[in-house]
Amino acid sequence: MKRLPVLLEEVAACRLCQEHLPLGPRPVVRAGEGARLLIVGQAPGTRVHETGIPWNDPSGDRLRDWLQLGREAFYDESRIAIIPMGFCYPGRGKGGDLPPRPECAPQWHAKLLAELPNLQLTLLVGQYAQRYYLSEPGKTLTDNVKEYKKALAHGFFPLPHPSPRNRLWLRQRPWFEEEVLPALRERVGMALSG
Numbered sequence: 001m002k003r004l005p006v007l008l009e010e011v012a013a014c015r016l017c018q019e020h021l022p023l024g025p026r027p028v029v030r031a032g033e034g035a036r037l038l039i040v041g042q043a044p045g046t047r048v049h050e051t052g053i054p055w056n057d058p059s060g061d062r063l064r065d066w067l068q069l070g071r072e073a074f075y076d077e078s079r080i081a082i083i084p085m086g087f088c089y090p091g092r093g094k095g096g097d098l099p100p101r102p103e104c105a106p107q108w109h110a111k112l113l114a115e116l117p118n119l120q121l122t123l124l125v126g127q128y129a130q131r132y133y134l135s136e137p138g139k140t141l142t143d144n145v146k147e148y149k150k151a152l153a154h155g156f157f158p159l160p161h162p163s164p165r166n167r168l169w170l171r172q173r174p175w176f177e178e179e180v181l182p183a184l185r186e187r188v189g190m191a192l193s194g
Contacts, residue, residue, distance in 0.1 A: 004033050004115040011087065011112075017103045020090070027087035028054050029108075031116060032077035037191045038113075038122040039063075040129040042161065043086030043100035054082040062162035063125070066181055067188050079192055081119070083112055085128045096165060100128050119155070120191035123184075126161040134158065142173065148180060157187060 011027050018025045028044045039055075047057040055063055055074070064074050074080060086100025087108070109132075113119070124130045127141045133156055138144045144151065144158040151158050160166055160176070170176060 002033070004031065004112075007111055007115060011108055014087065014104075014108070016107060017088075017101045020101060021088050022091040023049055023089050025088050026052060027104075028052055029083050029087055029112070030054060030075070030077050031081035031083060031112060032079075033115065034078045034118055035081035035116050036079055036118050036120045036194060037188060038081045038083060038116065038119050039125060040122060040133065041082070041084045041125040042128050043084050043097065044089045045097055046089060049089035054084070058164050059162045062164075066159070066162060066184060068185050069188075073192075081112075081116055083109065085126075085132060096163075105132055120194060121187055122156050123188075124151070124156050124158045126159075130158050142169075145173075145176065145180060148183065152187065157184060159184070 008029065008031065011029050014027050015025055023046070026044075026049055028048055041055070044054065045057055045059070048054055053075070054060070064071065067074070084100065085105050087104045088101065090098040090101050092098065122133070124133055124144075127144075130137050130141065130144045134144065134151060135154070138147060141158075141160060145160055148158055160169055
């Protein structure tokens with residue numbers, strides 16, 4: 001019997017931190033056994049919580065633009081897995097959404113990754129994914145993104161969060177668009193073409 005579908009059903013039924021979730025649990029995860037690219041983001045926002053579709057918001061539009069992937073390719077579970085650090089909407093704080101709930105990644109990530117044997121590249125979108133997965137993360141997200149070649153040696157590609165809130169970060173770092181995005185697109189193309 002194939003394990004991944006059963007595991008995804010268990011994830012969908014997860015209630016581990018429901019008392020902390022203002023909109024209740026609605027885990028948003030996508031994966032297929034043949035996936036070659038993994039996107040690890042933060043946690044769903046309210047729009048994603050409502051629709052159950054990951055990256056179904058302006059951040060997702062920008063991420064797809066960065067990757068030069070249309071919606072159909074981006075949501076093809078047979079090629080791309082999407083597993084955030086927190087699976088459910090965590091609520092709102094003073095500066096925006098709260099951080100991902102800390103229970104999800106330790107509970108589910110290793111189990112899910114064990115069922116994705118074909119992964120070629122993992123995009124670490126935002127500081128939470130980078131802190132969790134990079135063995136030697138830089139002091140800042142900027143350090144991680146700038147040193148993406150070091151992370152690539154381990155199959156990771158660190159990225160800033162594509163949120164509209166990060167416009168200033170992007171504007172102040174033209175090297176991201178000039179140097180990092182072409183490398184990202186090349187590596188994603190290589191990962192998906194095999």
